[in-house]
Amino acid sequence: MDRKWKIAIGLGVTLTGTAFALSFQHTVTGAIAEFVFPSGTGPGLVQIQQITLKPGDSTGWHHHDGPSWVILERGRGVFEYESCQPTVTHVQAGNAFAEPANNVHKVDNYGPGEATIWWATVYPQGSTPIVPEPEPICAP
Template sequence: MSRRRKILVSMVLVTLLVGTALALSNISLRLGTVASYDFGGYGPGYPVPGTIQIHAFTMNPGDAIPWHYHKGVSYVILARGTLIEQHIVGPDQCSSEEVTAGSAFVESPGTVHTVVNTGNDVALIWWATIFPKSDGIVHFSTEFKAGGVYLVNAPNCN
């Protein structure tokens, strides 16, 4: 990805997330690099260096992470709180799952989804994923940064 495109993508991400990301807060962000990982259809078609991210963050009640996908598999554990994870299952069709404290879910590469804190308390999320190293980390606000999040337009779910 060219430098100009990275800057443009970063600006779009910040603009789209400014309403919600300011309430999101990093607790821990750990990054490590693997020399070679094949992202299949979500990469260039050959193995590239990847960044493994293990991330703990909070979401206040009512906070939402906009519709997005990941290029690598993601593992999510909800340590505290209640979330709704909504994902696309077909054209104009979405499915929702309630996730409660102590529960976990897996997001396959390319799964378009959103997450909303529907509870009355702050949610604490642990998230692990891998993304192409060249995609970098996006600083959504002074309190929240992450890698491996690729925003999409909200679907028309029926």
């Protein structure tokens, strides 16, 4: 079975029943011979995706094993980063930002309308572009 299909099936099985309700319209992946990741230098993959979130959709909590770059093409989104005092960033069409590796976060679309996101990441060969995480639990 092709590696892309294994990753897609694995993500589908892992994310079934969660809030991970988004639509991947376009995905392009290419190999990179060497990249410096937090885990060390080695071969990796570069992936660019167009993602659409409908009102009420969420990516669910997750992280990426490499750095990511995000552009919100259309709509609005709320990016929340894991911590006991969460950092919430509201973005709208035309906003862009970089995201460091291993930063646990989620993206929600509270509407109105769909949000279209272009997302690029570099991740280590043998890993997946999206690593699901449990909802953060903070001590009282």
